[in-house]
Every structure is written in structure tokens, then in C-alpha cells.
Amino acid sequence: MSGEKTHILVVDDEEIVRESLGGWLEKDGYVVAAAPDGRSAVEKLKAEKWDVLLVDLKMPGGMDGLQVLDEARKLQPEAIAVMMTAYATVDTAVAAMKLGAFDYLVKPFDPEELSLMMKKIVDRQALVRENAVLRQALKKEHRFRELVSQSPAMQKVFDLAQVAARSNSTILVLGESGSGKEVLARAIHAESPRAAGPFVAVSCAALTESLLESELFGHEKGSFTGASARRKGKFEAADGGTLFLDEVGDISGKLQLDLLRVLEDRKFHRVGGTEPIEVDVRIIAATNRNLRKAVADGSFREDLFYRLNVIPILLPPLRDRKEDIPLLVEHFVERLSAEMKKKLEGVSSEAMAAILAHDWPGNVRELRNVLERGAVVAAGSVIQAADLGLSRPGAAPAGAREPGSLEEMERRHITEVLSHTHGNVSQAARILGIDRVTLYSKMRKYEIRRPGGEEPEAPEGSKS
């Protein structure tokens, strides 16, 4: 028997049975309590935790054994229930098993039968406990803060991130949209000696050059039209902590130079200011662009690239680490269940098959969004394939079109999705599995107007 004593509740209207069975079980080292009827059994189920319930099927007083079993399943689903009866009938045995009874014994029991059954129960509970401990241990091993993975490629990322977190060096996180660049940056910050300091995130693609400049460095009162008061920038806000520069590959030439200067001197000026400001900031930059290519074609400064590329960390796309999908699904379902206060046990095997068959262009973020939709739509505690809203692989889109370039297809698809959401950008971004900022920049790139007519406006710059 394992360390903790097994607690058994005997429910029987006959005192002689309660005493006799209780005495036998106590000699076996179990902690035993008894209840003479269904109602007091339910009281005991509400008051204490029980490992095993031995319940007589036929009891007078309005609540029989099957009703107790039904209540027990709701109150303590993990307790193992065994039905006892003086007269076995197939019907009652089937009813008991349907209600989740572990076993069914006819009174009086053969001593060997009772011994074997108790051994089976104790072994099973030990297994359940061991399984829970192992799963917990496995989860710990397969995670780095909010990131979960068991793929070798991601394990290398975790190891590198862990080491990098301890240093003060600039980190460049590379990866597709939705692969978790900001989540990794936050994890590195949390693991670093700067954890008590602020984590400030700026999306460089979301803002125009002048707005981004003032966002990063702040401005003095009257430095430009609309600068009605002095404002601190993100560099100052991140003093003593970490500044996360997302989409750093999208910044203009002038800002590239400004950024290079701060990285070299750790000093900068507010827009319109003359006084140099010194800050202690650790930079984590991220991009989904190929910066080496950008350097080669002259759109990104080589010196800045080397300043940023001190510790490069590449986050592999989800389609390259499909072995992580079941773990991620479990992780997100658990999280969604807690966030939504809805009992969710997981996804059906058909749903898992559909998830595994999908290509996940929007990576982990897309997976999370699909599961969130599934969690909202699911009628029961298990998310079904239909709840996910994933299109079946191979399903031909209505009205086949002329084949076009990848960019052309992307432009068309974004336009279609925006029209489907009646111009709601957040909803469209969720469907596309990309963040709003990326969607805005793609809308600008393809000059897509939202249904409703306005220009693609920029969202608020900071995600912190």
C-alpha cells in the first residue's frame, strides 16, 4: 500500500454489515467510516474526501444505492465506487456499471473476492496518483514559463533562452507570425535578473516613423504639432527592465540609425530635447523578416543587424514541430477552461485528427484562437471537430479562380476575410491567425481598404 491511507465509506442500512465490513477493512489498515442511508452518505461525501465507496444497492428511506452512486459521481468523480447487493440481477448490475461503478459484489462476499477487489482498487489508485505525478513532472520538463514543447528544436530554444536570460546581451528572436516571439521575450525577461523591472513591448510596424520615434524616445513639450506636454518614451519606461521591439525589421532608415546609437551609447534624446538621457535597458528584438536578405538588398543597416544579432534565437514554425500539438492542445484547453470557468476535458479524437492535419500558417497563436472558438462553441466538456471551424483538407473553395502569385492570393484572401467580418480587423486577424498589427501592415502593403471605406488606420502602438 502506498504512503497515504485509503479512506473508505461503507453505505449500508444493516448495522451488522457496516460493522462486519468495517471491522474487516480496518484490520486491513484502511480508514473506514459508515453511513446507514443514502442521505447521510451524501452528507459525508460533501464533507470529506473518500477514495473508495462501498454502497449497498437496496436501501430504504427514499435514496437507494444507484442514487448515491449518481450523487457520488457529481461530488467526487475520482472516488472508486463498488456496489453491494444481496440479490444480483443483470439489470441492476448494468445500471450500476453505467453509473460508473468499478465493481459489483454479491453479499456475502467470498474472502478472496473481497481481497482481490481491494487490491485492484489500491493498485489502480496508486497508478492514478503516479500518473498524475508523472504528468506534472513531464509538464515541468516541457515548459519554459508560458511556452510548452517537447520537440528537440524547441528544447534547444529553451536551453538557449535560459542561458541568454542570465546575460545582459541583446537578443534577436526570429520566427513567423504567431510563433510566440513575444511570449518567449516575456519568458526571458521573467527568468532574467531584471524580472522585478518593467517589461515594455513596442510594435515597430504599427506606427509611422515620427510616431514611433516619439513612442520610443519620448518628446519635449512643443517639439511637434500636438506635443502639448512632455512625454516619456518606451526606452525610459523600460529603465531597469526589458524593452521588446517587435517587428524591428520594419523600421525606417532614420530610426535604424537612432536605434543603433542607443544600442552603442545607451543614451538618447527625447524628440525636441537636447539633454542626453541614460537608461539601463535590455533589448529583445523580434522580426518575421529575413534580416540578412534585408541587409543584402540594402533595406536594413548591416551595423544595426550585427548589434541586434548578438544572441539570435529561431522559433520554429508549428508545422515543423507537429509532435508538440497534443501537448499544446492540452495546455490551451486547461488554460481556456480556467479562464472561461467552463469544464473542459479536452478535444475528441476526430478534433485532434483535424488539428494534426491542419498546416497552421498562423502558428501557435492560430492554434490557440481555433481552440478558443472550439471552447466557446462546444456544447459539452469535450471539444468536437465541428466546434473548431477548421475547413476540411481538400475541400475546394466555392468558385475556383485563376491561379495567381502568392502575394496576389494573400491580398485576395485578406480582402475576402475582411468582407466576411464586415471590416472588423480584430476578428479578421483571429481568423487569419495573425495579430492585428501584422494584418494592418499587410493591409497597407496591399492597399486594402476596410469595407466601410476608410484608410487602414494604425492601432495603438504598444502592446505592453
Place this chain on the structure above:
Amino acid sequence: MIEHVRLHLDQAFGWPVRMHMGAERPRDAWDARRRQWSSTRILRWLGEVGPPGGKLLGLTDVDLFIPILTFVFGEAQLGGASAVVSTARLADPAEVGDGRVVLERLAKESVHELGHTFGLTHCGTPGCVMGRSASVRDVDLKRGELCPDCRGRMSPREEREA
């Protein structure tokens, strides 16, 4: 037979053992429907008619039962004064065993049931006499002695009788 049991008890508990012979049985312990004797009622009766103080072990050849089980080899009051053991099932003709084997089984179960009166519960140590026995095969697999753990758990008591 009784002398053999006495030797084992002496060895296991190391206290003086006194013997009483008698052929009476409590009438209310007989269950006409089951055609068996209630070991629980026998224990109660032993407590009433036996000498006060110490521990009491009743030895019998009638088939014993407790309400929830089809039969028992014996029963004892956990941490109490009385215990009872029967040869009826220990001498099961379906199981291999000559007189000597039955004698060993009786001695083991006697130590086992008296062990319960000293507050010992079933023990998981292989071979320990306090191991649970649901069949004569289980009894045969045990040795006649308490394992060191059980011996350590037993608190010294005053004089007992058998």
C-alpha cells in the same frame, strides 16, 4: 494440537499462556439459515464467560462466518481482548494437507488473530504472520512469526491467557 498452538503463542508474544478446555458454545452464535457460527457473537460470549484480564483465544472446529463474508478462519477484536480461530476451513479437504499442515495453519492463524487484539493490522511484509489470508494457500505462504516491524508496533501488555 493445543500444545502446539501454545508453543507458537509463547514464541510470538513471550508471555505465559494458560489453557482451559471446554465444550460449550454460545447458542445465539448459530445461524440456522447459513448453517454456520457467527464469529462475532462467539467473541462477545468469550468476553462474558472468560476470565477477566489478559487476552482470550478460543479454538474451535465449527465453520465461522461474519455477515459480509462467506466464511472466516477466525476473528479478533482489534485492540480488544478476544479472538477465535477455527480448524473447519483450515482443514479444507479440497486443499492438500496432512494433519501436520493443518496444525501449522492453526498455529499461524492463532498468532495472527491474537496479534489483532494487540492492535496489529494486516501487514504487507512477505511471510509475516500478520499478512492477510483469504485462502489456505495464503496461510501456507506465511511463516508463523511476526516480522520485526509488527513486533516493534506491539506494545507490551499485562498477562494474557489462551
